[in-house]
Amino acid sequence: MSFQIPRGTQDILPEQAAKWQYIEQIAxxxxxxxxxxxxxxxxxxxxxxxxxxxxxxxxxxxxxxYTFEDRGGRSLTLRPEGTAAVVRSFVENKMYGYPNQPxxxxxxxxxxxxxxxxxxxxxxxxxxxxxxxxxNDPAIDAEVIALAMDIYRSLGLKKLKLVINSLxxxxxxxxxxxxxxxxxxxxxxxxxxxxxxRLHKNPMRILDCKKDRDxxxxxxxxxxxxxxxxxxxxxxxxxxMYLQKLGIAFEVDPRLVRGxxxxxxxxxxxxxxAEGFGAITTLCGGGRYNxxxxxxxxxxxxxxxxxxxxxxxxxxxxxxxxSLPISEGIDCxxxxxxxQAKEEAVALVAALRQEGIAAEKDYQDRxxxxxxxxxxxxxxxxxxxxxxxxxxKGVINVKHMATGEQQEVPLDIFVSHMKNVLQ
Ligand code: HAM
Numbered sequence: 001m002s003f004q005i006p007r008g009t010q011d012i013l014p015e016q017a018a019k020w021q022y023i024e025q026i027a028x029x030x031x032x033x034x035x036x037x038x039x040x041x042x043x044x045x046x047x048x049x050x051x052x053x054x055x056x057x058x059x060x061x062x063x064x065x066y067t068f069e070d071r072g073g074r075s076l077t078l079r080p081e082g083t084a085a086v087v088r089s090f091v092e093n094k095m096y097g098y099p100n101q102p103x104x105x106x107x108x109x110x111x112x113x114x115x116x117x118x119x120x121x122x123x124x125x126x127x128x129x130x131x132x133x134x135x136n137d138p139a140i141d142a143e144v145i146a147l148a149m150d151i152y153r154s155l156g157l158k159k160l161k162l163v164i165n166s167l168x169x170x171x172x173x174x175x176x177x178x179x180x181x182x183x184x185x186x187x188x189x190x191x192x193x194x195x196x197x198r199l200h201k202n203p204m205r206i207l208d209c210k211k212d213r214d215x216x217x218x219x220x221x222x223x224x225x226x227x228x229x230x231x232x233x234x235x236x237x238x239x240x241m242y243l244q245k246l247g248i249a250f251e252v253d254p255r256l257v258r259g260x261x262x263x264x265x266x267x268x269x270x271x272x273x274a275e276g277f278g279a280i281t282t283l284c285g286g287g288r289y290n291x292x293x294x295x296x297x298x299x300x301x302x303x304x305x306x307x308x309x310x311x312x313x314x315x316x317x318x319x320x321x322x323s324l325p326i327s328e329g330i331d332c333x334x335x336x337x338x339x340q341a342k343e344e345a346v347a348l349v350a351a352l353r354q355e356g357i358a359a360e361k362d363y364q365d366r367x368x369x370x371x372x373x374x375x376x377x378x379x380x381x382x383x384x385x386x387x388x389x390x391x392x393k394g395v396i397n398v399k400h401m402a403t404g405e406q407q408e409v410p411l412d413i414f415v416s417h418m419k420n421v422l423q
Contacts, residue, residue: 006123007117010122019324022324023313024108024128027128030147030150030151030154035104036130037105037106038108040109041086041107043110044077044079045076045077045085046075047075052295053084053292054260054261055260057198057205057261065077066080066113080112081127082307083260083289084296086107087133087292088296090103090105091293095133096301101135102133103132103133104132104133105130106130107127107131109126110124118280119279119280125310126310128151129307130144130147130148133303136290136302138235138239138242141265141304142242142245142246144306149270151313152284155317162248162251162268162270163250163251164250164251164252164253165224165225166265166266167263168264169232169265170264172228175229176204177203180206184217184221191209191212192209192212194209207257208258224254225252225254239266256269262289262295264289265290266304268287269283270285272315272320274319274320277316277319283309284307285306286306286307287305329380329381331381331418332352332359332383333360334383334384335361335383335384336371337385337386337387338387341391344386345386346361348384348386348411352418355418357415357419360374360375360378381400381422382421385399390408393408394410394411395410395411397409398418
């Protein structure tokens with residue numbers, strides 16, 4: 001019997017994992033500069049949290065959650081996204097009382113959605129996301145967007161498109177909602193079952209329907225931007241002004257609605273415009289969610305954030321032909337000839353490692369030639385050869401692979417010599 005990996009999941013093999021680590025490191029470093037701190041929440045939460053947080057009319061809640069009952073009869077769900085959980089923790093740990101506001105958090109970890117797998121869409125994927133809670137300043141909206149763009153740009157991506165929209169405040173949405181119902185109602189029977197069900201529950205979601213996207217009523221649907229009240233319009237204008245100040249190019253798309261219920265005011269997505277990128281071009285999505293903290297049982301607190309998946313980021317890098325500057329090789333391979341040299345090599349490799357040097361030796365009882373080949377395969381910067389002659393003279397033969405230069409180094413200063421040359 002042989003086993004296969006579950007559909008929609010993937011193994012990250014060592015070569016790929018190095019890329020992941022590099023990306024994670026860039027994201028963490030940028031969070032440090034922007035002053036966002038890491039939060040780690042559980043991989044599963046009470047199902048109710050997502051019903052409330054994400055919204056029970058969304059695709060995520062209706063079709064995509066991995067929900068199970070534990071042995072105590074509780075309904076738990078593998079997190080489909082990070083925001084609801086971060087907000088739950090924010091409320092539970094009373095972070096609204098922290099002296100430093102807004103509370104700026106980031107997270108990185110696996111999310112789970114039962115979706116139809118295709119290029120760029122997995123059932124387990126890793127999101128990197130940030131949430132800034134406690135500020136109603138449009139400058140923080142611009143900051144959050146800038147951070148997302150900075151991550152992509154630091155990795156070398158150029159073919160990016162930032163699309164923004166405003167979903168307005170409660171009052172604006174109410175007016176827009178009625179306009180949408182009036183618009184779609186007379187011909188709603190021409191739409192899919194999901195859209196029919198959404199008409200009264202959440203008509204804005206109709207605009208995001210993949211099945212009915214080409215229906216003529218979609219093109220003529222009332223735009224949220226025409227329904228923004230004074231306050232919402234001013235807010236949106238300020239966000240745009242700040243983006244311009246930061247030199248970030250963007251497009252306004254009044255049809256950008258996002259797939260989660262908690263958004264209001266600013267909504268945004270970053271797409272890849274690279275040729276050869278798959279059908280799903282959204283790399284990153286986010287927005288403002290001013291009612292969510294209250295919905296989850298906390299005091300009225302504004303919030304904004306985004307999430308991006310590392311999987312789609314990697315696909316975008318590939319589509320733009322960008323290879324990450326990953327150091328592939330080890331520092332030193334110790335080749336040993338003869339029984340005594342082999343024993344000595346064990347200690348030498350250990351001593352190198354103690355000093356922070358990436359070192360390797362042979363464990364397959366290989367001949368010298370094969371050991372040299374192994375060193376080559378590992379892209380060793382230096383190869384140190386210890387034969388019987390060298391051992392007797394108390395030296396080791398160190399070869400710099402890039403230049404071919406060789407040097408006999410006394411064994412007792414070998415480690416400090418290696419430290420010097422590798423600096
Ligand atoms: P979302 O748009 O559902 O938003 O997901 C954000 C990002 O996660 C997407 O743009 C995409 O990069 C990635 N993603 C989503 N589903 C998949 C999948 N099946 N396979 C691979 N990647 C995927 C959220 O999750 C919100 N929590 C974002 C947010 C944070 N809004 C405010 N704060």
